[in-house]
Amino acid sequence: MQSMRHPDPLPSPFIPMAAAKPMQHWLRRLEGSDRPAYLLxxxxxAEDLRTGRLGAQERLPTLRQLADSLRLNYTTVARAYGEARKRGLIDSRPGMGTYVRGRSPAVPLRGGSGAEMTMNLPPEPEDPALVERLRDSARELxxxxxxxxxxRYQDFGGSPEDKDAAVQWLRHRLPDCSAERVLVCPGIHSALAALVSQLARPxxxxxxxxxTYPGIKAIATQLGVQLHALALDDEGPSAADFEQACKTLKPKALYCNPTLLNPTTLTTSKRRREALADIALRYSVPIVEDDAYSMLPREVPPPLALLAPELTYYVTGFSKCLGAGLRTAYVSAPSERQAQRLAGALRATTVMASPVTNALATRWVVDGSAQAMLQAIRNESIARQAMAARHLARHAVQAQPEGFHLWLPLSSSWSTVEFASYLRTQGVGVVASAAFSTDGDPPDAVRICLGGPLTREDCDAALRLIADTLDHPLHPHATVM
Structure with a gap:
């Protein structure tokens, strides 16, 4: 804490009466805390807004008055007001002073401002040449x-050009991929919904x-399909649990997200993939392999679709390696016949993928722009993970260098919901573990996304706030709004 300047504990007589109310309370808190004074x-x-000690449009002391009242130096108080202004708590008006905005900030996280760390979006590289390349390519198209x-309406599954581009992209992971078994779909989520509806009845x-991915939970709920949780260890979902389920419960499919699992960032080991594939083959259980993140790491174990090709539907797309708005995804089915059956399920729910979107994805795959963007996202993710490692070094973070999310177990006095709620009032969104849990027993942890429209500076500031909140849990039981 900053050093005190003089012994007078009372507020200055020139401070307006309303603004003088919290001063003694603040002084006691400052004297009893090691937290940097400007942050406290x-x-x-923010706390006094929630409890009603401060009200809407209430005038605060001037910088000099507050510095005198709290026995701090002027620079510290100026920095504190700057921090409060950044959080949306106060406004300063020339000639009129500093006023409370009247409520905790309602940050429009999904509107693109603030530190949006809830949606798992790839970072947007600040590379004007790359952006211009994408723009020129789209113009020419x-x-x-x-x-x-x-x-016009088109045949479901993509034009021949779209399917050729899909094969070109998929062959990074599936060398023997063929156009006859490939469908071009309007996003990974729609492909998963069609697959679950086809493989399992209510x-x-x-x-x-x-x-696991919350989307599969939503799909199952909508379709009345039951999800059976397989325990996770350091190598991936439990093969023993899967085999026991196959023996006793007769599952209709195995769904997995084996590369950079959303949320924990775990990549299933080669040995565990082989074990899961072997069990699926022995019990004839179809596999839905959601490999949305597989293009990010430079080295990944072979996909399940290579280990059990006659059973595996391999699904990937551009939402995690180009941008979530590019709603084009690819499915490689086990056979041409199964691809045609899946096309029927997709047609019933989505009619077709947008030909305009498909044409753009195809263009960027063929001319190399998609690969260039993927590399830029990979590099940007590496830089942001380095920031996270620096700020959260004292905590048991689970992360992968080329991914853009991380898993943060909580060991402080914060509960998971309180921690996420408090950060949201500070303009930083994270997702509590319950959103991902399928066994009813979520761990104390949150997922943090480092991508989306955040700049590196925004990301760094948000990570610094998260680390500071973990290190100084001031009032964890007064944060849920």
């Missing part, structure tokens, strides 16, 4: 395309990881 003052403003063709069971 901003926390106290539109200039040369027959727009009326792009605005009341039937699909095996999943005990912590």
């Amino acid at each position: 003052i901003a926390d106290l403003i 539109m200039a040369r395309s027959d727009l009326y063709t792009l605005m 009341g039937e069971l699909v095996c999943v990881e005990s912590l």
Whole structure:
């Protein structure tokens, strides 16, 4: 804490009466805390807004008055007001002073401002040359395309050009991929919904990881399909649990997210993939391999689709390696016949993927722009993971260098929900573990995304706030709004 300047504990007589209310309370908290004074003052403003000690449009002391009252230097108080202003707690008006905004900040996290760490979005590299390359490629595509063709209904599964591009992209992971077994879909989520609806009827069971992609939970709930949780260890979902389920519960499919698992960042080992594939083959259980993140790491074990090709539906797309708005995904089915059956399920729910979106994805795959963007996202993720490692070095973070999310177990006095709620009031969004749990027993942990529209500076500031919150849990039981 900053050193005290003089012994007078009372507020200055020139401070407005309303603004003088919290001063003694603040002084006691400052004297009893090792937290940096400028951060603690901003926390106290937020706390007093929640408890009603401060009200809407209430005038705060001037910098000099507050410095005198709290026995701090002027620079520290100026920095505190700057921090509170950044959090959306106060406004300063020239000639009129500093006023409380009247509520804890309601940060429009999904509107693209603030530290949006809840949606698992890839980072957006600050590379003007790359952005211009993508823009030029899109311009040229539109200039040369027959727009009326792009605005018509098309056969489901993509045009021949789209399927050729899909094969080109998929062969990074599936060397023997063929166009006859490939479908071009409107995003990974729609492909998963069609697959679950085709493989399992209401009341039937699909095996999943005990912590998994929330989308598959939503799909199962909508379709009335039961999810059976497989315990996770350092190598991936439990092969023993899967085999026991196959013996006793007769699951209709195994769903897994084997590369950079959302949320824990775990990549299933080669040995565990082989064990899972062997069990699936012995019990004839189809596999849905959601490999959305597989293009990010430079080295990944072979996909399950190579280990059990006659059973595995391999699903990937561009939401995690280019951008979530590029709603084009690819499915490689076990056979041409199964691809045609899946096409029927997809057609019933989505009609078709957007020809305009598909054409853009195809263009970027063929001209190399997609690969260039993937490399830029990979490099940006590495830089941001380095920031996270620096700020959270004292905590048992689970992360992978080329991924853009991390898993943070909590061991402080914060509960998971309180921690996430408090960070949200500070403009930083994280996701509590319950969103990913399929066994009803979520661990004390949160997932943090380092991507999306955040700049590196925004990401660094958010990580610094998260680390500071972990290190100084001031009032964890007064944070849920």
